[in-house]
Amino acid sequence: MADTESEARQEEDVEGPRSGGRVQAVVAGAVPLALGAVAAWLSFGLNVGSLTDPGPGLWPLIVAGLLVASGAGIIVVAAKAGKSDGTEAFTRGTFPMLAAAGGLAVYASLFEVVGFEIPTVLLLFAWLRFLGRESWLSSAVIAVVATAVAYALFILGLGVPLPHIIVF
Incomplete structure (x- = not known):
């Protein structure tokens, strides 16, 4: 019984990862957003074409759009989050x-x-x-x-x- 109580206290003493803060969360969203924007701009140089006649730049444009959307989503969540934003600090x-x-x-x-x-x-x-x-x-x-x-x-x-x- 004492061992179970000791293990429970040890689990409570273990801290989770340090929070990176809101600024780090915004930076974590800004990086994919910027990379996606550059990739989207470069994909237009590859002739995007259309959905019925796709060019070599269509798939890079779609992936870039997903990157931009993901980055923007991270930034929005970070802006709304409180102090415990879930972003881990750099270690x-x-x-x-x-x-x-x-x-x-x-x-x-x-x-x-x-x-x-x-x-x-x-x-x-x-x-x-x-x-x-x-x-x-x-x-x-x-x-x-x-x-x-x-x-x-x-x-x-x-x-x-x-x-x-x-x-x-």
């Missing part, structure tokens, strides 16, 4: 996520220049080793095998015209 755990996003941006920039294989292996290795804390060997093996599987599936199997340097 040390935020930085690995920023590193992952930065790695993805580098990957996207190298993809067209270097090809599919090298950036994919490097990104997967970095994510597995440094974010997932896998061993050096398992990170290397999984990155190479996953890249080979993606190559076989998309380039050889489906014939997707990805830029690549290895030709079979």
Whole structure:
């Protein structure tokens, strides 16, 4: 019985994540809103077309619209929320996520220049080793095998015209 009471007190003592506040919540909505607005503007350069005759910019425009709507929704909820808005404060755990996003941006920039294989292996290795804390060997093996599987599936199997340097 004493153990149950002790466990209940420990659960009450555990605090939830720190609140990030209203400003951080508004910023969290402004970022996707701004990205969506830029993406929508760029999609018009791809010839949107119409619903019956879609152009290459239609789907990016739809996704950008969803991003803008989501960002605006976050801002509206943040503006109406009280002090406990549900937004978590930035902590040390935020930085690995920023590193992952930065790695993805580098990957996207190298993809067209270097090809599919090298950036994919490097990104997967970095994510597995440094974010997932896998061993050096398992990170290397999984990155190479996953890249080979993606190559076989998309380039050889489906014939997707990805830029690549290895030709079979």
